Amino acid sequence: MAEEIINKVANSVLEVFDLEDYFPKQPILSIDVSNWLVEGFLLKEKEFRESLKNHDWSQYKDALVSIYCSTDAILPAWTFALVTVYLQPFASKISSGTKNDLLLSYYQDTLNQIDFSKYNQKPLILKGCSNKPVPQEAYVLAIQKLIPFAKSIMFGEACSAVPLYKSIKKQ
Structure with a gap:
């Protein structure tokens, strides 16, 4: 046996x-601001604001969103903050940097809530x-x-x- x-x-x-x-459990998305820059490098405020105004922000509803720039553009300090103004009504969490940076921020928040x-x-x-x-x-x-x-x-x-x-x- x-x-x-x-x-x-x-x-x-x-x-x-x-x-x-x-x-x-939410979608994890990213926004590359270089898409709204002239030739991916130059931020012209009027055009940048117009691009943000015309963008469909509803696609980020309940998502975790990272904001980054894939080029070496030198951006004003307010750039990501302005994108956040448009994102805030839709996204559940917003972070500047990579998706990894976003996930790390998410885990920091989550682990701080665990007993x-x-x-x-x-x-x-x-x-x-x-x-x-x-x-x-x-x-x-x-x-x-x-x-x-x-x-x-x-x-x-x-x-x-x-x-x-x-x-x-x-x-």
């Missing part, structure tokens, strides 16, 4: 903290493999939030986790 296979991972006290569980005390004195795995583009910096933020509570933290998957942290036993 074959010996029964026991799933030790499923029966363990390990808790998994998966950043992918907190990945935004990490539920992980008090528990062994944790910070899940490392993800199918979504979780920024590397989000793992750095998460580990900082988890350390004050966790008994231990490993990174990866239960079958091949790398130890990262073990709390010092208090005497």
Whole structure:
């Protein structure tokens, strides 16, 4: 008779903290302001304002939106702020920079809202493999939030986790 296979991972006290569980459900979009510049480099205020006024902003409804410039144009400090004025009624979050910058800002906000005390004195795995583009910096933020509570933290998957942290036993 074959010996029964026991799933030790499923029966363990390990808790998994998966950043992918907190990945935004909204669309993640970007706006390249160079599209509204003369030859992609020169901002002429009147034309720029006219382009913004005529743009269909409703396409950004409930989206996370990053604003960036793909060229080396030297832009006035108010450029992204003016784009934000038009975006604000539609987008759920706006950030200047890359999509990665936007996701990092999103994770900062999200992780600040989590009650990490539920992980008090528990062994944790910070899940490392993800199918979504979780920024590397989000793992750095998460580990900082988890350390004050966790008994231990490993990174990866239960079958091949790398130890990262073990709390010092208090005497």
